[in-house]
């Protein structure tokens with residue numbers, strides 16, 4: 001029986017009955033306070049659980065728990081990004097998966113760069129701003145995060161890590177293709193060797209990847225980022 005279904009305490013002038021009534025009142029008060037405490041504790045637990053769940057996405061991204069660009073050890077399937085990309089132009093695309101937002105930019109000096117377009121702060125979409133500085137910048141409007149367009153490194157705002165790099169290649173016909181990814185801050189050589197070693201041993205060998213047939217061990221100071 002719940003507190004709200006308690007039978008009413010006895011009524012009348014009988015002292016025994018009144019004593020019983022007082023005792024019943026006391027028990028009722030105890031149960032009400034116990035139930036209130038329980039309810040409050042349960043409520044707080046529920047609130048904490050729901051709030052924790054809502055916060056978990058952001059924390060997961062910040063702590064690197066959730067899927068990020070470059071997490072896979074597998075070499076992704078090459079994907080065409082654009083028929084051509086001229087200096088000062090950018091294009092948004094998806095790579096390596098259909099849900100992975102990415103951006104490719106041709107800097108004014110002709111350098112081709114590609115990055116994950118998922119902000120390393122709380123996963124908002126990163127945009128290319130050509131009007132900011134000689135190289136433009138990669139800008140996250142959620143909390144004013146800024147990434148260097150040439151390196152992907154954090155230039156301003158709260159993002160904790162650089163944007164993961166996407167490796168691009170340009171074909172003779174001018175088309176631009178995405179071929180591989182790197183984890184945030186991972187040296188290019190490590191990222192490429194990790195993905196090419198099994199899938200493209202010929203490429204791994206040409207890169208001099210450690211463990212590739214005929215490759216020399218690569219010393220850390222030969223690594224480029």
Ligand code: FES
Pocket residue numbers: 119120121122123124140141142143144145157158159
């Ligand atoms: S989500 Fe990009 S700066 Fe916060």
